[in-house]
Amino acid sequence: MRKLSIDLPGKNYEIFIQKGLFEQIGLNIRNIYKGKKIAVVTDDKVYRIYGDRMKKNLIDSGYLVKFIIIKNGEKSKNINVLQDIYSGFLDFNLTRKDIILTFGGGVVGDLGGFAAATFLRGIPFIQIPTTLLSQIDSSIGGKVGIDLERGKNLIGSFYHPKAVFVDPEVLMSLEKRVFNDGLSECIKYGCIKSKELFLKLENYKSDKELYEDIDYVIYKCCTIKKEFVEEDEKDTGKRMILNFGHTIGHAIETYFNYSKYTHGEAVAIGMYLITKNSERNKETEKGTSDKIKNLLIKYNLPYTFEKIDTNKIVQTISLDKKCIENSINIILIRNIGESYIKKIKKDQVFNYITDN
Structure with missing residues (x-):
């Protein structure tokens, strides 16, 4: 496994890179998060391919899980979809002691990360990027946000994840x-x-x-x-x-x-x-x-x-x-x-x- 540590004032986290890492994702998260509830923000394409496996893996690791599924694509990165995500958190009675997983490409990471940064003034989250673009760029560095009609990423914040898990094998399923x-x-x-x-x-x-x-x-x-x-x-x-x-x-x-x-x-x-x-x-x-x-x-x-x-x-x-x-x-x-x-x-x- 390759590891990188992001060292910032008051915030440190690691990036884990390994083929096959996804198959042990529940155990890997257990090393970071000892709580019970996990809200997973993902998109319909990722859920169709990996949703059942992710759900089983997390449940087998002892977690209560709720999936919040958005439509794939940049057009989902808006205020209306953000409100739907907040509603999903509320339905799950998510608290600041729980955790969020952003499981998908850059849109899911940016949008889910911004939801994590702003819901209840901040809930911890973990990035699990599934595209090459998100694995090398958007999942790292703490930039989260949404688009407005007049431009991209005009609403956002800096909010770093607790960890980033990168499995290059998931790239094999990409178009x-x-x-x-x-x-x-x-x-x-x-x-x-x-x-x-x-x-x-x-x-x-x-x-x-x-x-x-x-x-x-x-x-x-x-x-x-x-x-x-x-x-x-x-x-x-x-x-x-x-x-x-x-x-x-x-x-x-x-x-x-x-x-x-x-x-x-x-x-x-x-x-x-x-x-x-x-x-x-x-x-x-x-x-x-x-x-x-x-x-x-x-x-x-x-x-x-x-x-x-x-x-x-x-x-x-x-x-x-x-x-x-x-x-x-x-x-x-x-x-x-x-x-x-x-x-x-x-x-x-x-x-x-x-x-x-």
Whole structure:
């Protein structure tokens, strides 16, 4: 088993990474939580595949269990569904001595984690991510929240789990598009911090070879995120680098109402687009955007999009949390593995989102 410890002022927790870990999840939770009740927030797709096994595992470990099931997809990450989750907690008579499991992808983790952070002013929770994207990114670092119609993650908090349990074997049940969605974030980590990881992703000769090495990929990505989170927990400085590709990506997701592109696909477009333009501006080493494009193509990820209303994209970006008064912090890379934050005026955003 691979383990990572997230060490923050007043809060420490561990990430456990092991193939087959899910089969012993009840016993693993017993090492952390000695109480009786567990509320499991999950989505309909995950429940259909793993619900019965999870329920039996937890009951066999001596727990009283209630499943709260939401519809799969980003459109569930809203206030109305949040209220349904609260109602499920109330029906179960959940107290602050009990615990919540978020069992699913990034939407479940963000939404269930925010419910945990806010119900009764905070109930402990454990993350059990089931997609590559959530295993390497959204389950780590304490960001929880929901979307508004005008933008993504505009309501949220920092609320860390008691533990994160990562079983790479559950990735075998993912649709290829969903798995590749997570690879976009893996590529991001390579771009901002690890040329070694980027080269590994370039050199895998087959899906089988990648799957055989997926423990390493997950561990490497989690290690990079751990370093940024420990240095800048509240995302006011260096941690913003983790948002490489996300400023444009989130705007694209919102523009298409979360229906055309997955999160990872939108981020993929964002990474290539901003790098192509920063390269043109001589802020990035020549040829870097082509390296990103070729890797995106290898993993069936988009790097460009159909013609859109650029003004609407800029308006959405102006709501981004990285905006301060008339400026916005954008994330650029000098070359693969070396990244930095640049502050620009809002009217300069056009220079980084034009696709020509």
